[in-house]
Amino acid sequence: VLQCNNYEVIDLGVMVPAEKILQTARLENVDIIGLSGLITPSLDEMVHVAKEMQRQGFTIPLMIGGATTSRAHTAVKIEPHYEGATVYVTDASRGVGVASNLLSAELKDEFVQSTREEYAEVRERHKGREAKTKQHTLDAARQNKFNWGRYEPVKPKFLGTKVIDDISLGVLVEYIDWTPFFQTWEMAGSYPNILKDKVVGEEARTLFDDANRMLKEIVNGQWLTARATIGFFPAASEDDDVILFADETRSQKRETLHHLRQQNMKAPGRPNYCLSDFIAPIDSGKHDYIGAFAVTTGIGIDAKLEEFERDHDDYSAIMLKALADRLAEALAEYMHQVVRKDCWGYAEDEKHDNNQLINEAYQGIRPAPGYPACPDHTEKAKLFELLNATATTGIELTESFAMYPASAVSGWYFSHPESQYFNVGKIDKDQLQDYARRKGIAEEVAARWLAAHLHH
Structure with missing residues (x-):
């Protein structure tokens, strides 16, 4: 412009x-x-x-x-x-x-x-x-943690990692959530209602038609390649950390994932959540597991974007980026369904349509490092190491732990039936200091990565 x-x-x-x-x-x-x-x-x-x-x-x-x-x-x-x-x-x-x-x-x-x-x-x-905003001390917040309960964890069908690189883009089209696509173009409203909106409906329909035309070209011309790597690991929680073990003997720690806990005071009966709450406590005697994933639909996008740039076709370039992002999210949704019904198999009988998938009506969650439930981007490095993600998917991490290609999604899989997404919100100095100690980093470094979440 x-x-x-x-x-x-x-x-x-x-x-x-x-x-x-x-x-x-x-x-x-x-x-x-x-x-x-x-x-x-x-x-x-x-x-x-x-x-x-x-x-x-x-x-x-x-x-x-x-x-x-x-x-x-x-x-x-x-x-x-x-x-x-x-x-x-x-x-x-x-x-x-x-x-x-x-x-x-x-x-x-x-x-x-x-x-x-x-x-x-x-x-x-x-x-x-x-x-x-009234805050608990970290100790008080931990006393008000979510009760893991009596859930019997399901063992995944394999442990370790698996690469999936034969995914059809045509399959992913059915899993697209179109509402964020229109938000990318700064159109307010949810799909499909936005297509009939009195103010932006006509413009939205034109944009939607253009998107679907390009989507067909992307699929038929194989402009992009979809790749995914998933993995499952024996795990147990210890306070706000999740410990990953080298194998089923659970005698050797492989990695420790550090998480943050909500500290805001809640109404009676409402817990202060931390993602570690959804993994069986180490002293529970239950053998639990955590999953990990990294997916992308951005392989091949640079060549096509260069072609559009040579033609000074900014509209098509923006459209391709927006569609690649939607396909990446669709791939993440598709793989989560495959995991629930097959690879992990804790919800083998699940039957949900795309609207139910978009509304997260299924069991389990897939939170991503850097987002509200686990806001520390630096934890993404552990995920990438566990999956050998750069070698297997082509996704690279930048110095700021952003993913490249940008059309990529990565995160953790939790299977607990009461696991849910939440916002950690603001944390106080006691939790910042505790978190820095657990991670073995300087408090100033932790403060930089968690700046948006500091209450003090």
């Missing part, structure tokens, strides 16, 4: 380290730095970039945008770290107006000042909400 309005844009690509962004900004003498985030690791990386801009003495404006960002996140987490102008851009169409204001000698001062005042109000409201 900026290029169409005569702005020169230097596109550094995806997963770019802060140092490269700032080095290029100096060499090219740019007027504005823009950061776009489509996945959660980018939120913390944006904070890091802002801090580095301040440390290195930058004064040029910083524009923030992308699907995972928000005005509140920009105001609370990013702007306070940089004295230069920091502005959240709600969508691409507004980027030109914001850039114009930031570069205008007449308009800039008033625009920046009004933005700062607006963000200060957002921070005050946020501070007020946090002050009202």
